[in-house]
Amino acid sequence: MTNSADQSPLGKNSAYRTDYAPELLFPISRQGKRDELGLSGTLPFFGVDIWNAYELSWLNMRGKPQIAVARITVPADSPNIIESKSFKLYLNSFNQTRLGGPEALRDLLQQDLSAAAGASVHVVLTLQEDFGKLQMGELDGVLLDRLDIEVDNYAPQPEVLKANFDELPVEETLVSHLLKSNCLVTGQPDWGSVQITYAGPQIDQESLLKYLIGFREHNEFHEQCVERIFTDILRQCRPQHLSVYARYTRRGGLDINPWRTNYSSGGRPSNLRNARQ
Structure with missing residues (x-):
């Protein structure tokens, strides 16, 4: 059965789970809106949706909180988008979850988000000691x-x-x-x-x-x-x-940053955070 947007957690009161709960993720088929645009069969574009998660925390095995910033890359040809409030609720379900390290968190994120999107999702974590390496910039043009x-x-x-x-x-x-x-x-x-x-x-x-x-x-x-x-x-x-x-x-x-293109020579865009982000 295909989920519809009005069935999502958006606009509804939601309890915040603090224990790992991948079932909170709510996928929505991309095809419904693409049908409105007359897009069927081979798409006229490819690309990705770049998500940045700034409120990501979990516990280490001794119960001490850990924090990171995550970059999540979802391919545009995945069957589903992931509704953003469900994404937020899912990320918060790690808040009181003990994990063996950042790699364990990354692996769970990739596994669960790929299952929801219906395609391979890539996750990169920036840990606290590397926050100074994150940069800002504005779009050229x-x-x-x-x-x-x-x-x-x-x-x-x-x-x-x-x-x-x-x-x-x-x-x-x-x-x-x-x-x-x-x-x-x-x-x-x-x-x-x-x-x-x-x-x-x-x-x-x-x-x-x-x-x-x-x-x-x-x-x-x-x-x-x-x-x-x-x-x-x-x-x-x-x-x-x-x-x-x-x-x-x-x-x-x-934040969600979609990119769609029909040529590959330009390469994937940067993920520099804009001033308003």
């Missing part, structure tokens, strides 16, 4: 937010996207920090920055910024918004190469 535009629509409208098909193709990277959408279930605001890298007909920047601002009252999960942005740009502007990367602010000690 031409800033769309500089444009003085008038906006009167706050729902995604792919038809506003424009590209110049009569000129030579270009390669460029565009960035906006004005991405805002709302949780699919609770309606709570999700704030993010988005980086769009492409090669092809030059995309009209004003139309792209209006399109992105159009997510302001739109209800979807982070991963779904990024796939919608990718699909709409690909269809309306017809770039040969396209990459869409969003960095969302954290909630409950977790």
Whole structure:
């Protein structure tokens, strides 16, 4: 049976388990929202969802608390996303759980998250002594937010996207920090920055910024918004190469950063934490 978003722990009172409880993880099929976008069969993109967990703690075998920051990488072709509140509840179930060391924690995380996602999930832990190595940075690219535009629509409208098909193709990277959408279930605001890298007909920047601002009252999960942005740009502007990367602010000690692309030469994006994260 496929889980639906309204069956998830989102928007409901939840007891916080402090003993290891992998059954708390709540997978939701990706395909439902992809069907809305007309995506079936071979996907027009590949990529990952990069999660960062900042509130991760467990006990060593002597009962002393340990802490770490985790980077969790979920492949975009996994059958399921993992609902974020269930993810938070699951991570908190380690709070009073005794483990033999960080490797034991990492192995459990990879095992449980892979089972929930339906594909191999990769986990890297940064321990307390290495926190100073974690870096911050901002997304590179031409800033769309500089444009003085008038906006009167706050729902995604792919038809506003424009590209110049009569000129030579270009390669460029565009960035906006004005991405805002709302949780699919609770309606709570999700704030993010988005980086769009492409090669092809030059995309009209004003139309792209209006399109992105159009997510302001739109209800979807982070991963779904990024796939919608990718699909709409690909269809309306017809770039040969396209990459869409969003960095969302954290909630409950977790941030989610989906990346979708149709070319491999650019490599996977960095996981530098933005200022608002």
